Amino acid sequence: MFLNFTYLSLLTAILTLSLNAPVLDLRTKSELLGITSQNSEPKQSPSTKECKTEAEQLLQQSAQLWQNNKYHEALESYQRVLAICQKLSDRKGIRDTTYEIGLVYVRLSNYTQALQFFEQSLIISKELGDKKSLGKTFAEIAMIYYYQGQYYQALKFGQQALAVDQEIGNKAGIGHNLNRIGLFYEGLSNYPQALKFYQQSLAIGQEIDDKVLLGRTLNNIGMLYTAIGESAKALDFYQRALVFRRETKNLMGEAKTLHNIGWAYEQLSNYSKALEFYQQALAISRRIGNRASTARTLNNIGTVYQKQEQYIQALEVLNPALVIFQELGENSWIGNTLETIGNVYKGLNQxxxxxxxxxxxxxxxxxxxxxxxxxxxxxxxxxxxxxxxxxxxxxxxxxxxxxxxxxxxxxxxxxxxxxxxxxxxxxxxxxxxxxxxxxxxxxxxxxxxxxxxxxxxxxxxxxxxxxxxxxxxxxxxxxPQERQINDKYNQILNQEIQLGRELAELQKIPLADRTPEQQQRIAQLNQIQQEINGKFLQFINSPEIITLVQQLSPSTREQNISLNQLNTIRADILRQLQPKAVLLYPLILENRLELVLVAPDAPPIHRSVNVKKADLNRAIVEFRMALENPKSDAKAPALKLYNWLIKPIEKDLKQAEAKSIIYAPDGQLRYISLAALYDGEQWLVQRFVTNNITAMSLTKFIRQRRAQPQVMAGAFATGRYNFKMEGTPLAFDGLKFAGVEVENIAAIMPGTIKLLDREFSREGTIPRLNDFSIVHLATHAMFVTGKPEDSFIVLGDGSLFTLRDIQLLSLPNVDLVVLSACQTGIGGKLGNGEEILGFGYQVQQTGAKAAIASLWKVNDGGTQALMTAFYAALQSDNNSLALALQKAQIALITGNDITLSKSQYQTVQQRTRSNLPSAVANALSHPHYWAPFILIGNGL
Missing domain, CATH: 1.25.40 (Serine Threonine Protein Phosphatase 5, Tetratricopeptide repeat)
Structure with a gap:
């Protein structure tokens, strides 16, 4: 009988299970595309009656070659079919054959050629008006861009494929396209959007009872949670996916999901469980003869052994994995496995x-x-x-x-x-x-x-x-010396790349088809490669390189790099700032603290402080606990940190005549305010203006203060809202003094727009933000360690505005964003302070110049006292943002009010003092009330 394209497509799908994919999920390209026997659409033969016999023989030959992983030979067979179709002007046959050739090129990772053939197929599908084929080809093109990492292009074609399937009412196709679009968003690290499309795909799979789609989508959702570090959550989705894959007797899908379960356990450092599931996946891959997935699971088993420092066992599985990858020509995996083997030898001190x-x-x-x-x-x-x-x-x-x-x-x-x-x-x-x-x-x-x-x-x-x-x-x-070293090393590397390229092409030729000359050249290239491999050690020990290295040693080297960067910092930034500023970078290392200081008129210096990371972090936690308790004595822990962070550079600060410190804190130092350090006589804020930055390279210090700032002030003052975050119930009450805070700002800053409670909504707030130079938000905000998607601001109507939402804003007219009731280090858990960096960065990315935020939850009565003083300082004498914050903090420490006009004083001070409980009013000098507020960005 005639072997038509329907049968061939099904066979092709079954045999295309070892395609390259991110190792993380071991998803094959055939599965990502939805090419499986359960959901493939029938294909028509590209032959006509005149070429039926020859085409049948060629198609049978192609299927056998594909089964034996002889993709180049299969390609030749398809091209002969294509020639027959072209001879007979069989447009439909040409369309189908170019589509199949595109699939082969995808298997060979030759995406340029694959794209050319899919585009030919696409043109004819449009010509024939075959929307079903059109949608499939759009999907294939989308996946090619996905494999190449061009996720926006992938999204473009994926959306076209979805539109076609929606037009013809192909529910299964819609579900698979939604699943693919989820992949593209995942590639863009837009995990919320990816999850949204996966969930839509899942809903369609449930509606039409497509268990293949359900298994695939659940597996992908699991992969998403693994990617964002929530492996425990991922396990639930993997287990559900496993049920569907077993029900549909999808052995390759079952192996992949078992592999992913192993990966999740590996991420959770449960190595015994990881090995258990990897071994199950390995058994299935071997049983069905899928060598690529076998090698990938062997590779992962090897990484587990490496992490457990079981180096001999690691080599026992990594070396066979390497052999398989080399035989299959999986270059990316060859490189990955060699790198892991290098890690093993590093662990063995070899x-x-x-x-x-x-x-x-x-x-x-x-x-x-x-x-x-x-x-x-x-x-x-x-x-x-x-x-x-x-x-x-x-x-x-x-x-x-x-x-x-x-x-x-x-x-x-x-x-x-x-x-x-x-x-x-x-x-x-x-x-x-x-x-x-x-x-x-x-x-x-x-x-x-x-x-x-x-x-x-x-x-x-x-x-x-x-x-x-x-x-x-x-x-x-x-x-210069490093450039010479790099150039000479690249000569060796490029030689090896060229040889490897030639060797790979020759090894693709089946052994039976190689000429004696080709076999001899392969042996010659292998020998040359072995010689090159030993050249690296010869390279680093060669007299020429030793001479260059000696020129880099501290005893013979000057600072042999361009001083443009330093001159930029000095001339363009530090020398123009008033009060006079220096740049301070601490670096926390395991056994010491390094302080790097850049001043406007001297070379950068560094001072080493003999303190262990564990001791420093312990002191940070003790200091923060003291700052969070207004009844504690914070001076002792503040003095300890002062002696480590400031005392070693005291003379340097004095020599630089510094009045301002631009501060880029490291690690857990981000959870405390530099201003709250204590020198034994006074707080650091009483000596220096402090201005935190995310990074100097991301901050533009250009002072563009307006004569009269225009302020929008929103407040969540009354009501109660309940939320759930990752299943944990959260409740937020209105801030009793937030309304007073906003009224005081309005009294000090003419023209202030006030938004209270329900007026302080997304609709009433977000579209108007860029109309103001200062945006003040007197409301709850939480910055969550490790999870930017869980960080949020509570608006007055109970809606949430996330850290991810901030990145969508455009605020080039805004000088300052104030969040006066934020929390970091939620639940007593201190991370590395990235959430604080993240907030400052996202605000600056909108175009806003700076932000003020609090590092812990502060009594809102004390907050409104500080904010009142801040705006009073800002209004008087045209102070910079950082200087105004310093004056406000000093005002709370000393009890001296910022100078206001008589009418303002009567309005504001009466409202501020009379509403404060006496216990708070009498304790405002404690750093609990003024120290949590830091300015991030351009405040000078």
Whole structure:
């Protein structure tokens, strides 16, 4: 009988289960596309009666070749079918065959060719008016862009595919397209939007009882929760997906979900459970003969053993995985597995073997173009070189890693989701290690640049949406010796890339079809590669490189980098600021605290403080507890931190004649106010104006104060609203003194627009924000550690405005956003302070110049006293934002009111003092009331 395209498509789908996909979920490309026997649409034969016999033979041959993973041969067979169809002018046959050829090219990861053939198929589908084929081809094109990391393009074609299926009423197609669009949003790190589309897909799957779609979508939702670090929640979705995959006897789907369950347990550090499910997944993959998924699960088992420091067991599974990937030509996976093997050898302290594996991995990963893994390999090479006490060489590779990261950040499109990695550190740790090494070498200027970029990377870790600037895109400049080292290393690497490319092409030729010359060339290339692999160690120990490294050593080196960056900070920023300002970057390391100080008229300096990270963090927690209790004695813990943070640079501050400190806190230092440190006689705020920044490279210090600020002041003063956050009930009551706070602002600042309670709604507030220079929000706000999507502001009508919502605003006319009742470190849990950085960054990204927020929940009576003093200081003498905040804080400490006109004084002071409970009014000098408020951004 004639083997028509319907049967071929089903067979193709079944056999295309080992396509490349992010390792995280082990989803194959065939599944992402929805190409399975359960839901494939019938295809018509591209043959006509005149070529039926020959086409049948060719199609049978293609199916067999596909089954044997001989994709190049299958491609040749399809092309012969295409030639027959073209000869007979069979437009429909040409359409279907070009579609099938596109699928083969996808399997070969040749996306350029795949796209060309899908576009040919698309043109004919439009010509024939075949909307069903049109929708399928749109979906395939969307997925190609997804594989390449061009998520916006993927979204464009995915939406076209969805529109076609909606037009023809194809419910199953609609469900699968919604699922794909969820993938695209997940690729864009827009997890709320991705979840929305997954849930719509899930609803359609339930409506039409499509168990294949249900299994796939539940699995993808699980993957989303794994991606955002909620692996415990992901497990529930995986277990539900597993039920449907077993019901539909989808063995490959079952293996993938079992693999994902293992991955979730691995993320939860439950390694015994992870291995249990990986082994189940492995058994199924082996039983059905899917070598690619077998190798991927072996790779993940190897990473678990590596994390458990069971290095011999790790090699026992990683090496067979590597062999399979090499046989299949899965270059991205080859690079990933080699990198993991390098980590194993690093753990075994077999550093030459580790460097050899990293060298091989780097050549492949650069060829593949996976820059996210490239930066990790470069960082690992740096770490090994540190262990080998080659610190100058380590700096070179850490710099290269940082610069790849900054280059990625500057790109307009996202890169593909990387395969699952055995990450042992965060990307930010590379910046921290590089800064540490530079400070050990007394290369302070370079260290300051790294510390600034560290803040940007920590923002990226938290928000996942941080774009760089022209300044950050430059990364950390290599000095002349480092450039020479890098150029010579790239010569070796490029040689290996070229050889690897030629070898890979020859290895694609089936063994039986190779000529003796080709087989001889393969052997020759393998030999050359082995010789190159040993060249890295020869390279770093060569006389030429040793000479360059010696020129980088502290005893013979000057600060061999461009001073443009320093001059920019000095001339364009610090020298123009009044009162006179310095820039302070602390860096928390495991066994010491480094203080980096940049002044307008001196080279940057650093001071090392002998304090362990654990002791510093303990002191921060003690100080914060004292600050949160207005009856406590906060001076003792404040003095302890003063002795670590300020006393070591006292002379430097005096020499610089500093009156203002631009402060970029690190780690848990973000949870306390620098202004609240105590020198034994007075609070630091009584000596210095303080201005927090997210990063200097993200802050523009241009003073553009308006003669008369225009203020919008909203308040949630009455009522009670209940919410649930991740299943936890939350209740917020109106702030008793918020109304008084707003009335006082209106009395001090003429023309203030007041929005109270229900007037203070999304509709009444958000559209008008950019009409004012100051936006004051007297309401509850919560900034949640590790979860920007859970951080929110409560509006007066009970609606929530999230940190993600803030990024959608455009506020170029706004000088200041004030949140006068925020909380951070919720539930007593202190993270790394990214939520505070994140709020400041998101506000500045809207175009607003600065923000004021509180670090803990403060009595709102005390808050309205401070805010009254702040606006009084702002109104008088045209003070800067930071200086006005300093004067307001000093006013509460000393009990001296800010000077106001007689009418204002009578109105405001009477309202302020008379409404305050005596216990609060008499205690306003305690830092509990004035210290939580920090200014972030351009306040000078």
């Amino acid at each position: 550093f030459p073997q580790a460097l050899d594996s990293y060298q091989k991995a780097l050549a492949i990963i650069r060829e593949v173009g996976d820059r996210r893994i490239e930066r990790l390999i470069l960082s690992n090479i740096g770490e090994v070189l540190v262990k080998e006490n080659q610190l100058e060489m380590a700096i070179v590779f850490y710099k290269l890693s940082v610069n790849v990261t900054e280059s990625i950040r500057q790109e307009l499109r996202s890169l593909p989701i990387s395969q699952q990695r055995s990450y042992t550190t965060t990307v930010a740790d590379t910046y921290r290690r590089l800064a540490d090494l530079l400070l050990q070498q007394d290369r302070v200027l370079e260290a300051q640049q790294v510390l600034d970029l560290l803040k940007v990377q920590e923002l990226e870790d938290y928000l996942q949406n941080v774009r760089g600037t022209q300044q950050t895109a430059q990364g950390i400049p290599l000095n």
